[in-house]
Amino acid sequence: MGILFRYEYTFTRDRMWRKTRSLNKGSNCVGVDPNRNWGYRWGGEGASPRPCTEIYMGTTPFSESETRAVKDFIMKRMSQRDQNRHIKVWVSCRPAAKEF
16 A cells, blocks of 8 residues: 555545554554654654554554665665765654644
8 A cells, every 4th residue: 555545545534644554453443653663662652552543553663664665775775885875864844734
């Protein structure tokens, strides 16, 4: 399903949807919070092991295709021994709503 499906879902059904759209085995609840699906301090404070919460961390670190793809991209770049190992990131901070 991936990010394009989640993008479409937020525009047609739930604008504030923050989780992936993957199915959770043994649960009727859908998705994992990709912000809590990273390996560093996985499952720590602010994450939940319950699939129906907005802050569900997933079954394992990098269990989601989205976080796994970013990890694989970074690890591939870091293993290179030339100029291509550098990664530049542009971050744009914006509020979730139009009004403050």
